[in-house]
Amino acid sequence: MELRVKQAPRIEAEITVPGDKSISHRAAIIAALSNGVCALHGFLPSEDCMHTVNALRALGIGIEQPEPDLLIVHGKKRVLTPPKSEIECGNSGTTMRLLAGLLAGQTFESRLVGAAPLSRRPMDRVVEPLRKMGADIVAEGPEQTPPLRIRGGSLLGIHYRLPIASAQVKSAVLLAGLFAKGRTTVDEPSVSRNHTELMFNYFLVRTAKGEDGAVSVFGDQVPESRDFTIPGDLSSAAFWLVAAAAQPGGHLLVRDIGLNDTRTALLGVLVRMGAQVREAIEDVDQLEPRGIVEITGAPLKGTVIQGKEIPQLIDELPVLAVAGVLANGTTIIRHAKELRVKETDRIAAIAHNLRSMGAQVIELNDGLEIHGPAPLRGTRLSSFGDHRIAMAFAVAGLFADGETVIQDADCIRESYPGFQKALDELVNPKRIRTSTPVIGSLVPTSLEEG
Numbered sequence: 001m002e003l004r005v006k007q008a009p010r011i012e013a014e015i016t017v018p019g020d021k022s023i024s025h026r027a028a029i030i031a032a033l034s035n036g037v038c039a040l041h042g043f044l045p046s047e048d049c050m051h052t053v054n055a056l057r058a059l060g061i062g063i064e065q066p067e068p069d070l071l072i073v074h075g076k077k078r079v080l081t082p083p084k085s086e087i088e089c090g091n092s093g094t095t096m097r098l099l100a101g102l103l104a105g106q107t108f109e110s111r112l113v114g115a116a117p118l119s120r121r122p123m124d125r126v127v128e129p130l131r132k133m134g135a136d137i138v139a140e141g142p143e144q145t146p147p148l149r150i151r152g153g154s155l156l157g158i159h160y161r162l163p164i165a166s167a168q169v170k171s172a173v174l175l176a177g178l179f180a181k182g183r184t185t186v187d188e189p190s191v192s193r194n195h196t197e198l199m200f201n202y203f204l205v206r207t208a209k210g211e212d213g214a215v216s217v218f219g220d221q222v223p224e225s226r227d228f229t230i231p232g233d234l235s236s237a238a239f240w241l242v243a244a245a246a247q248p249g250g251h252l253l254v255r256d257i258g259l260n261d262t263r264t265a266l267l268g269v270l271v272r273m274g275a276q277v278r279e280a281i282e283d284v285d286q287l288e289p290r291g292i293v294e295i296t297g298a299p300l301k302g303t304v305i306q307g308k309e310i311p312q313l314i315d316e317l318p319v320l321a322v323a324g325v326l327a328n329g330t331t332i333i334r335h336a337k338e339l340r341v342k343e344t345d346r347i348a349a350i351a352h353n354l355r356s357m358g359a360q361v362i363e364l365n366d367g368l369e370i371h372g373p374a375p376l377r378g379t380r381l382s383s384f385g386d387h388r389i390a391m392a393f394a395v396a397g398l399f400a401d402g403e404t405v406i407q408d409a410d411c412i413r414e415s416y417p418g419f420q421k422a423l424d425e426l427v428n429p430k431r432i433r434t435s436t437p438v439i440g441s442l443v444p445t446s447l448e449e450g
């Protein structure tokens with residue numbers, strides 16, 4: 001599929017976005033381990049999350065989906081059954097790494113396989129700690145890459161220091177820790193998203209947090225079944241937030257969005273760049289804060305994004321690079337080497353696409369130096385098979401002369417089904433009432449009259 005984008009009229013909209021991807025994976029897994037039936041509302045029915053759902057089904061868990069965003073999960077008190085065949089993770093690194101942790105706790109053998117891009121991504125980061133806990137786990141690919149063959153059971157709790165901040169690795173170790181003897185502790189060089197820890201707490205699994213930020217889980221616990229409502233995904237809203245921020249006078253209100261402070265660093269960066277941002281938490285009852293974000297665009301200025309901020313906006317960096325090219329001055333992204341091992345090498349992909357649109361960009365080993373503001377020209381761009389590259393450059397297309405064509409854009413379905421519809425509505429505000437994600441939008445006066 002090709003995505004065609006033209007320049008956006010002034011954005012004046014009120015939207016919601018589909019459920020959070022990270023939380024959807026975790027909610028399905030922890031509900032499956034629980035002692036009863038859990039209704040998960042606001043579930044993200046994207047390709048990545050459905051790989052996790054289908055993997056859990058293959059492990060003997062009954063999961064109904066009466067509506068696309070509603071899962072009814074029949075928890076089986078941590079009892080999983082051996083899968084009949086290998087488990088397909090598609091292109092979902094979260095599925096593969098979290099399931100590796102879960103399967104490390106099972107006595108049967110399983111094999112996790114992925115599509116070609118996932119099969120190039122590093123798995124040594126989960127193999128190492130899970131082996132230390134006692135699992136027999138092998139990355140069968142040429143460079144500690146997938147498939148993963150796992151035979152677990154009889155795990156012992158460990159204290160593991162993550163060499164790099166990674167919520168996927170932290171979560172794999174904590175999930176294995178549920179099946180381990182004693183206490184399993186993880187600390188990381190800087191804080192990554194904490195959804196697994198919060199969800200354990202919500203499902204009444206005992207955890208502990210050290211003064212240094214280390215997180216522990218105690219083995220042999222069964223999550224208590226509960227219903228849960230997943231908030232909207234800030235990483236999906238990020239595309240529209242950046243689009244509005246970069247349009248002086250643009251205005252966007254996003255409702256029912258996850259505002260967990262390990263995920264909201266994007267908002268701080270947009271404020272630094274000159275946008276006006278209002279954030280209001282409306283509900284923390286289910287431990288994951290949710291609320292509204294309102295943004296008013298301005299002429300943006302360049303900024304530096306680095307250090308502890310990086311893990312808390314890692315998925316937003318492609319679209320922030322686009323904000324950088326629209327801003328006055330230089331934007332520098334550093335300490336983001338992890339971008340090289342995402343769905344594609346995102347540093348190389350961003351640099352390539354920005355240059356194709358006419359921007360001046362220097363590729364750093366661990367980031368990018370972007371010189372703005374650049375007059376962008378519409379052209380044909382590759383998604384590099386990466387959903388966030390495809391969506392970030394659709395946003396760039398909203399600011400480019402002529403038409404921007406994103407080739408090979410099917411990958412967007414991995415995280416944001418409905419993206420194209422939402423994009424069409426922003427670009428053609430007269431057609432707004434047809435879509436699910438946009439819950440209301442004001443047509444700019446001049447268009448209303450025309």
Ligand code: S3P
Pocket residue numbers: 021022023094165166167168169171192193314315338
């Ligand atoms: C995720 C963690 C991040 C992020 C990914 C989802 C998660 O990866 O990039 O899209 O759900 O735990 P890392 O933990 O590898 O940094």
